[in-house]
Amino acid sequence: xxxxxxxxxxxxxxxxxxxxxxxxxxxxxxxxxxxxxxxxxxxxxxxxxxxxxxxxxxxxxxxxxxxxxxxxxxxxxxxxxxxxxxxxxxxxxxxxxxxxxxxxxxxxxxxxxxxxxxxxxxxxxxxxxxxxxxxxxxxxxxxxxxxxxxxxxxxxxxxxxxxxxxxxxxxxxxxxxxxxxxxxxxxxxxxxxxxxxxxxxxxxxxxxxxxxxxxxxxxxxxxxxxxxxxxxxxxxxxxxxxxxxxxxxxxxxxxxxxxxxxxxxxxxxxxxxxxxxxx
Numbered sequence: 001x002x003x004x005x006x007x008x009x010x011x012x013x014x015x016x017x018x019x020x021x022x023x024x025x026x027x028x029x030x031x032x033x034x035x036x037x038x039x040x041x042x043x044x045x046x047x048x049x050x051x052x053x054x055x056x057x058x059x060x061x062x063x064x065x066x067x068x069x070x071x072x073x074x075x076x077x078x079x080x081x082x083x084x085x086x087x088x089x090x091x092x093x094x095x096x097x098x099x100x101x102x103x104x105x106x107x108x109x110x111x112x113x114x115x116x117x118x119x120x121x122x123x124x125x126x127x128x129x130x131x132x133x134x135x136x137x138x139x140x141x142x143x144x145x146x147x148x149x150x151x152x153x154x155x156x157x158x159x160x161x162x163x164x165x166x167x168x169x170x171x172x173x174x175x176x177x178x179x180x181x182x183x184x185x186x187x188x189x190x191x192x193x194x195x196x197x198x199x200x201x202x203x204x205x206x207x208x209x210x211x212x213x214x215x216x217x218x219x220x221x222x223x224x225x226x227x228x229x230x231x232x233x234x235x236x237x238x239x240x241x242x243x244x245x246x247x248x249x250x251x252x253x254x255x256x257x258x259x260x261x262x263x264x265x266x267x268x269x270x271x272x273x274x275x276x277x278x279x
Contacts, residue, residue: 038067050144050243053236056107057082064107065090068098072109079143080107081136081236104135104235108143115145119246121239122172123148124165124189126155126179129204134178136235137200137242141176144243156184162192169193173249174242178235180204183215190224196245197227198238 013019051071056064064080064087071078072095080091088100088107099108121141125134131152142148149171154162162185169175175193178200179185186199199222201215208214212232219229230237 035066035070037063051076051078053140054078054080054107055082056080056084056087059087061087061090065094068107068109069094072111077111077115077143078109079140081105081140083107101135101139103132104139105132106136106139108139110143117145117147118250119146119243120171120173121146121148121242121246122168122175123150123152124154124162124175124177124185125152126177126181126183126185127204128153130178130180130202133200133202133233133235134176137176137178137239138235140236140239141242144239146243146246154185155179155181156188159188162188166192169195174198174245176200176235176238176242178202178238179219180212180215181206181209183218186219186227186229187222187224190222190227194226196242197224198241199227199229200235200238201229201232203233 054064054067054071059067061084064083068078068080068091080087083100083105085100085102088098091107091109092098092100095109097109099110100106101108123134123138123141125131134150134152138148138150149168151162151165151168154165156162169189169192172193172195174196175189176198177186177189180202181204183199183201186197190197199219201212201219203209203212205212205214216229216232219227228241230241
């Protein structure tokens, strides 16, 4: 349950639109629900701003479908990662409007109003072979409520392709750089941009790349400032971190605007009340 859902429920109880007993029944699964094989964290949207994400790899198709069925109540949009086509078909049997992104291997079930876009995230990949990981990050960032732009196949082997993307680089609040082989793209972008860079090494490469270890070590040893690194092929983790940054920016900007409005208000009392309500 997200903040908007909980606020609406409390307003409905206050306005006698929902009985207290009915509200208690709705809240009975907070903070978690025991399915026997999984403990679903229904409280995560309140803490983190987005519901629990389903990591589908290693789960049976029936388990994936049952988890989606339990999570998709109310107005929550749910994301599943590392999903097979068979897992998607099982979810689609429960939610016919479910969408499968084959390249990124993600399942999305949209519920409620689309989130208000809060941040600009640029996805960059060194090569075409890195795009599946980049797309996992892109789909994740989008469903979490961000503007997402893509600049793919701009690796250092043809660096002029990267320099053509300087306007996009300047547009972004956060940049996610996805690269395999030697992983050099993250350092180059880090030398061009003043925004936070989240580097994602991929397992793409010949034998000495050691399934992404070479790119991981290269990114960890970057001399460019402002570059952080997530695990190999972890597009989701990069997007979740980028979303945390844009969410923090949104909150800080919102608080600053509230301060300005409050200072221009004759009494300021009402605005302070609004601010407290949004904490």
